[in-house]
């Protein structure tokens with residue numbers, strides 16, 4: 810009896826993973842989101858938003874993977890991930906930079922992610938971050954300077970830009 814229950818559970822779980830585009834991890838991203846590595850990503854190009862509003866919109870999305878995982882402005886932990894996002898962004902193209910999930914609003918010069926942790930990886934543009942006139946929020950894809958290498962810049966948090974959300978563990 811116990812074995813048949815166990816068998817049922819195993820079959821049920823594997824079935825839940827069937828049809829997923831990510832059979833290894835069984836992560837099914839919400840519609841409109843792109844799976845990469847072990848996370849889901851989505852760019853929002855319109856309407857342009859302040860950093861705070863962008864983060865709030867990311868929080869509206871979630872998925873269940875053992876527990877409820879809530880979306881945040883994307884953090885980037887490797888050069889590979891930075892390149893992935895840059896390439897994904899190039900398929901959508903916009904004339905504005907894109908918010909990432911970092912700011913130094915609490916402690917000038919000390920950038921942290923949306924959960925308060927120091928970034929494991931950074932890719933600042935030359936002479937950035939410079940807090941020019943009080944810049945506390947971080948963007949990638951700084952097309953203002955015509956830089957298309959995916960380097961980062963700190964800019965005023967009240968600016969209205971596109972943004973990229975990420976759902977991960």
Ligand SMILES: [Ca+2]
Nearest residue numbers: 913940944945
């Ligand atoms: Ca700053």
Ligand SMILES: [Ca+2]
Nearest residue numbers: 939940944963
């Ligand atoms: Ca700057």
